Amino acid sequence: MNLLLTFIQKAIGQGVAILFGATGEIVTEKSGNLNLGIPGIMYMGGIAGLMGAFFYENGTENPNGFVGFLIAIVCTLAASALGGLLYSFLTITLRANQNVVGLALTTFGVGFGNFFGGSISKLAGGVGQISVKTTAEAFRAQIPVLSEIPVVGDLLFSYGFLTYLSVVIALGMTYFLKRTRKGLNLRAIGEDPATADAAGINVSRYKYVATVTGAAIAGIGGLYFVMEYLGGTWSNNGFGDRGWLAIALVILALWNPANAIWGSFVFGGLYILYIYLPGLTRATQELCKMLPYVVTIVVLVITSKRNKQENQPPASLGEAYFREDR
């Protein structure tokens, strides 16, 4: 029982970062942009928040957790939105190929994260690992009283603020996409930008806003990982392939952020299942780590085989739009 409880807690802990990434990517993809730069953007968001908090904590005598918290979030949003803006400029204004720009952005972003994460303390004149305890504690703060209820408290109320934010954002985005006029416009652009353009929707503006917003949301996933999961420190390539899993989760969620919530917890569970399965040797553990990817592939094949209308990617996904090009 206790083991199961820990497993669920850890699975959710793993899933939150992926959920942020997937929600951001869904919003982006609904505008017709396949942003493969999300893994890089998540690295950029993570390191920017960490650096902001680090310089704040190093610069003041008695760092306040709440101020550090705000600084970290602002830095993260700024850096990841900047990454999204770069992608938008290259793909929307300069009409470069989306896959190529996305991959270049991922190369850049991962390098950016590892470079600053690996050498920030050196650049700041210190030695060894950086750590931002005070700020991280603010991120890890649990809900008082409620988190002390046995079992239910552990299961539902034992997480930091960002975990709940991820669920709220995912639900909010589902509402936005399905129930608002602007969401409808955005979906129209993703399906057929020429028709949306003819209907008087400003295609470029929507694409820019959706991509930059999506990138900012994904960036918080990086911040979550650095602050709440790692506890305010950095390990090179520690974020690993979670960014790619976020893109895979978009498919599992069938382009609906609300589905991504449970999907992310399933992915999180599969990600750490090898620790909890008894009787695995070192070699079979490695095979067990394949599970999230294999499951994604299976889902991908099944959805493409069933070919249901409402479960398909946005029709213009991956294509640049140029009004005069028709």
Place this chain on the structure above:
Amino acid sequence: MSREVTVAKREPVVRMAKRDTISRGKAWGIRLIAVLLSLVTAAVVIVAITKQNPVEVYLGIVDGAVGTNRRAWVTIRETVVLLCIAIGLTPAFKMKFWNIGAEGQILMGGAATAALMIYAGDALPNWLLLIVIFIASAAAGMVWGLIPAIFKAKYNTNETLFTLMLNYVAMQVVTFCIVFWENPAGSNTVGIIGAAGQKGWFPPVLGITYGLNVILVAVLTVGIYIYMKYSKHGYEISVVGESQNTARYAGINVKRVIIRTMMLSGAICGFAGCLIVSGASHTISTSTAGGRGFTAIIVAWMSKFNPFAMILVSAFLVFMQQGSIQIASQFGLNENASDIITGILLFFLIGCEFFINYRLEFRKNRNA
């Protein structure tokens, strides 16, 4: 009357128009400007971080890339690997099949190579072993390319995400193998395979250590150029890439073309794994591919699939990467600095394609 005036006033300052044609010289001129701008930007970034004289930084890059005979050969070796992967991706991309799975295909090819070096190293003479390695590595990569191709042909499964996921499956296959191959025990690394007898290593050709790498990839490059440009297969690939409906109408078996082309693409990427393991590092790890499968995509795309442009682009990128590794150690930064610089170069090179395809028209000054 007044209405017309307001309309005229709304004309944007700049507007974009597609170019019909552009002379080759002008296109390369634009690219050259982009390269120069990217070098300036990269210099600004490096100077901001290291606070060194930018000229010294660039001299450091040149020194790191080609400063000594050995470094120059490493640069050539890495260029050849990147070129090989880009060549392998070309047929798939020409078909508009987004093979993002080169990383996985390289790893599988590399794993097959390492397996043969470990288990068959003493059983076969070196020349025979090498031939077996060539075939096995290509076969391993081919299987890894074949799987998504079958599903793409059958169910139109999204190949971008399928091949991407297979990369991580391949990575786990490699870590699985490392458990059995690790040397020394407990290190979780494979170490140099066959250091004593150099079994399964590429032999030096004409006294040049990496001669064989260069020769093999040169042959491959010319081969793929001819295959794409002059063979019936190559023609079918470009028709399928332009429009699957047209291809079907013309009586081309689209499914067969997709599967055949991905087998070829995967096989060449698998062979690149053998170039890395057998021809360079003589070991295997999850970072054997090291992101080169992704960089090669950009190389292939930017060269417009022209193999000879690919040589230039991959040489430039590797030159800068090797150079940045040098300045990173010189100024005590970590090795990821080279990824940042590569990223900056790529953004400029990707962005400049716009100015080759489109031209900007500025609003004419009516009062003049």
